[in-house]
Amino acid sequence: MSIRGQSISIGELARRAGCKPETVRYYERIGLLRDASRTDGGQRRYGDDTVRRLSFIRHARDFGFSVGSVRELLAMSDQPDMSCQEVDAIATHHLKKVESRLQRLSALREELQRMVSQCAGGKVESCRIIEVISDHQLCITENPHEGAQDLG
Amino acid sequence: MSIRGQSISIGELARRAGCKPETVRYYERIGLLRDASRTDGGQRRYGDDTVRRLSFIRHARDFGFSVGSVRELLAMSDQPDMSCQEVDAIATHHLKKVESRLQRLSALREELQRMVSQCAGGKVESCRIIEVISDHQLCITENPHEGAQDLG
DNA sequence: CTTGAAGCTGTAGTTGCTACAAGGTTTATA
């Protein structure tokens, strides 16, 4: 019962866009993807337009845009006549965030490098790593407790 | 009813370690902090040892160590006679992760910078930002879809 | 027509907190 151009299953769609079927259903649930058309048996079927849309979403997410931002970007790209000022604003804002995170992360790297290089491999008692974590005085970094930013 | 050395309230403890009372209770619940002693009325009271322990936890979290890693580090620092090989392994592993994230993030920055600088401020139709997100061919970055890493 | 892969819904888990609500305790002041 495949209507022309609506013949892609959820698994195939996911594969083409580089994600999982669960993610597709999730995006549908939160409204990033419109409700799919269904087979008589109730399975979702998609066309190439959705492949493109989902790829856009995944790509934007890979760039680190939040789902909220992706939603805005999608809404804008749905209106080609609009000025792209807002698009620029979102991207610039995101760039700023990336830059500040980058700074913080490289300070962190230095600190960790220093810790690891100073660990003499002796007893925990005298371990520089534990010491540095214990005592902020021993840090290079200036900004304490500005909040962890899920670095994994 | 303050036993000497157990006179710090949860709010005061949180303040000294740079977090919130909710976080302290959360750490107790997940076992990073031992159950506190209580006043007759049932309120938690702490000593300086807990201030130090909590500061260690917060500091390690600021460094980006996961709660799981913090747990291991704490267990090790509780046994000063142990060799610090494992401490070193955890820190080194973490350093690796930070470094790879750093790489990815700076590629991302370049891409965003390029996007933003190429946006002519016209219509969405011809917006470079949307185009670059839409079409991976236009990317500098080599690694597509390697998974978003919550960059905010 | 059978079989096995893939799809369906709904719910719960993940990480590391944060934010209530509805009450109880402590402490400072009058």
Add this chain to the structure above:
DNA sequence: TATAAACCTTGTAGCAACTACAGCTTCAAG
């Protein structure tokens, strides 16, 4: 000593952005 403000208590629900079931149904190939 009374009272009020500030703090504390538990329990539960929420955040982001998925991920992972369980228990069932449908699809497609042979």
